[in-house]
Amino acid sequence: MIDIFAKHAGLREAYGALTATSPRNPFEVVIERPVSASVGIIEGRETLLFGTNNYLGLSQSKKAIKAAVETAETMGVGTTGSRIANGTFGLHRKLEARLAEFFRRKHCMVFSTGYQANLGTISALVNKDDILLLDADSHASIYDGAKLSGAQVIRFRHNDPVDLEKRLARLKDHPGAKLIVAEGIYSMTGNVAPLDKFVDIKTRHGAYLMADEAHSFGVMGANGRGVAEVQGCEDGIDFVVGTFSKSLGTVGGYCVTNHDGVDLMRLCSRPYMFTASLPPEIIAATMAALEDMQERPELRTKLQDNAARLHAGLQKAGLKTGEHVSPVVAVTLETVDQAVAFWNALLENGVYVNLSLPPATPDNRPLLRCSVMAAHSPEEIDRAVVVFGEVARHFGL
């Protein structure tokens, strides 16, 4: 009998080597419970959380919690069905209308996760006769959506408009539709995409543009509509995809657009059709969090201030960070062993960040991915920077 797990031998070896040298398994960290948005109990200790996506701290929004409780009590805890069968409640339609209004778009589709929003949008928009042009550093959900679509996939260099244009020019005689996919903020590095330049290129080459604003929705722009709002190019973005699981603190995803053809996506997007819809209490909490976000623009200002504080602090401590100031600040290290040891020392000193390892990182180098929240106090950020500096000195970095 063939060992069905034999194909994972390489992974088992890499995983074994990693966990053998680490006092704890970096992939099995348990946050026993959150004490607040910025502090959680890990290994029995209060730990500063600098590795979440809870940018505005709204996972602890009082308004969202109240809405979830009231809705669960009146409507139950699940829909037990797909959006195209018994899984569309009035609340789902209401959330879609609210999001369309927020983004100033004609249409919105809500998906059960952000991952499915990318899968469901990409796989419904293009097929084997079309071309997808993906930023090389795209999230796994974008690559998986591409695979599900069957479209021909061409990567362009990360954040590089010149490279994108060169590749589009090579496709000038290709008869299929062309869809460019880029992210607003890249989740691993915090890099911000030049969406305005991509809009200019897609217009000249007759392509469509989809922006995944998962990490920039609620975070960037005067109204929180993301990088496209900051760069003044929203009209040129055909499809905006994002998630509720970051700035809104819940779970779920969306696609908004002005293209009327999107209505038929509800009947051909498999990740939309063949899964249970979001439970009503999650929809209610998401709508309340969206209101909270709109009523408190100061959260975004605080977030930007905190991002600048952490970025400057880590740079001053001599650590290698990216150039973009965004709520994701990644410290790049040279070797996996170094990164694992550094990450453990941070946790033992009360700071939790994400350990990101190749091949999930660009450049084949490990990252300590930090993310800031509006809920962090200046003292918490300064404390994290001090711990980073001490650990770096300890390891002679």
Add this chain to the structure above:
Amino acid sequence: MTDSVTDISAMIIEKLLANPKVPRDIDGNSKIVEDLAFDSLAVMNFVMEIEDEIDVSVPLDKLADIRTINDLAGCLHALKVAQA
């Protein structure tokens, strides 16, 4: 301009040898994943470098059938011919 499969294969080998981590004894029959220890991301990134050399774009699905350096050279050559 590079125009034959042999030329493209030689150019790929030259590019690969510029990386000190690549074994010195590679040839056109070397397997990219097994012999060069490239993971899927490394393969995609390397192909991106080669694409610029001969001005073609390789769709990702084509990479699934490529095992050796000569396979890659053949694929690039076919794309270049189709593009001409």
